[in-house]
Amino acid sequence: MNSKALIKNEKKPLAEGRRVTLRPSAPQKPVKIFPLYAVFALLAMAIFLFSLDLRNSRRGLTFAMLDVGQGDALFIESPTGTRILVDAGPPRKILGQMARVMPALDRTLDAVIITHPDADHISGFADILENYKVKEIFDPGIADDSALYQNIKKIAEEKSVQNIPARRGMRLNIGGGAVIDILFPDADVRDWETNAGSVVARLSYGDTSILLAGDSPIDTEKIILAQTQRTLLKSTALKVGHHGSKNSSSAEFIEAVAPKYALISAGKENRYGHPDPAVLDIFEKSGIQAFRTDEHGTILMRSDGKTEAFSFYK
Ligand SMILES: [Zn+2]
Numbered sequence: 001m002n003s004k005a006l007i008k009n010e011k012k013p014l015a016e017g018r019r020v021t022l023r024p025s026a027p028q029k030p031v032k033i034f035p036l037y038a039v040f041a042l043l044a045m046a047i048f049l050f051s052l053d054l055r056n057s058r059r060g061l062t063f064a065m066l067d068v069g070q071g072d073a074l075f076i077e078s079p080t081g082t083r084i085l086v087d088a089g090p091p092r093k094i095l096g097q098m099a100r101v102m103p104a105l106d107r108t109l110d111a112v113i114i115t116h117p118d119a120d121h122i123s124g125f126a127d128i129l130e131n132y133k134v135k136e137i138f139d140p141g142i143a144d145d146s147a148l149y150q151n152i153k154k155i156a157e158e159k160s161v162q163n164i165p166a167r168r169g170m171r172l173n174i175g176g177g178a179v180i181d182i183l184f185p186d187a188d189v190r191d192w193e194t195n196a197g198s199v200v201a202r203l204s205y206g207d208t209s210i211l212l213a214g215d216s217p218i219d220t221e222k223i224i225l226a227q228t229q230r231t232l233l234k235s236t237a238l239k240v241g242h243h244g245s246k247n248s249s250s251a252e253f254i255e256a257v258a259p260k261y262a263l264i265s266a267g268k269e270n271r272y273g274h275p276d277p278a279v280l281d282i283f284e285k286s287g288i289q290a291f292r293t294d295e296h297g298t299i300l301m302r303s304d305g306k307t308e309a310f311s312f313y314k
Pocket residue numbers: 071072118120121215242243
């Protein structure tokens with residue numbers, strides 16, 4: 001693969017490999033006269049993660065909710081072949097799943113997004129870092145001293161993977177017109193409870209979009225609802241927050257996202273009772289079609305920018 005990653009501010013390009021602070025200074029003008037989403041626009045920061053894979057004539061976006069049992073692991077491939085993994089699930093599951101979605105001899109991931117440092121989201125990252133060349137890691141910057149997380153950070157450091165805090169206002173351009181907008185965190189969440197500080201992002205390509213809700217609870221949904229313009233929330237599909245737990249997916253949030261599809265990652269007969277029947281009920285009453293990894297296996301959603309098609313495998 002001939003690929004390169006380039007990070008730059010919209011105005012001032014930054015040298016590759018340089019550690020960047022992605023909290024731009026506050027706008028000069030008084031912000032009170034603007035609605036909050038105007039501030040969002042002012043702070044927008046573009047990040048380019050381009051990968052050009054010439055072997056295949058891909059002309060679409062692939063999103064896969066990998067069946068890793070109780071946890072999350074989401075694979076994204078842009079129309080130009082940029083590949084991103086959002087979370088890596090529990091231990092011993094991820095490599096087998098990656099083999100199904102990655103080209104046979106390709107061992108490069110353009111970026112990894114750690115939504116938050118809980119075991120069911122990060123346990124697979126040690127395997128990923130040992131087996132794939134990862135160019136960048138985006139994370140919420142939550143302080144977590146678990147041996148599991150510290151080990152992943154250590155491996156990433158040894159392999160000189162650049163670590164970038166994900167912050168609201170960042171737009172990851174992943175090629176072919178596909179982008180990932182970071183909607184949360186909006187500030188330093190170092191001391192936050194892990195779920196509450198989850199990275200929330202929206203992947204979009206043409207008319208197709210997927211809201212990636214991490215494990216964010218209802219209180220975090222409220223912050224996002226208050227700060228985000230509705231066109232950046234409304235999405236074709238929702239990666240349902242916290243495996244369908246009743247602590248996420250408030251009626252207000254679901255109404256704002258207004259997805260056609262609810263994608264739920266949960267382990268078969270998991271001990272948490274995910275997804276919660278009350279959450280499934282909200283989807284059913286709203287006419288939202290739910291797909292779940294415990295029933296459908298890996299969920300593959302492909303889009304040509306206009307329409308989306310689903311397929312599944314176990
Ligand atoms: Zn989780």
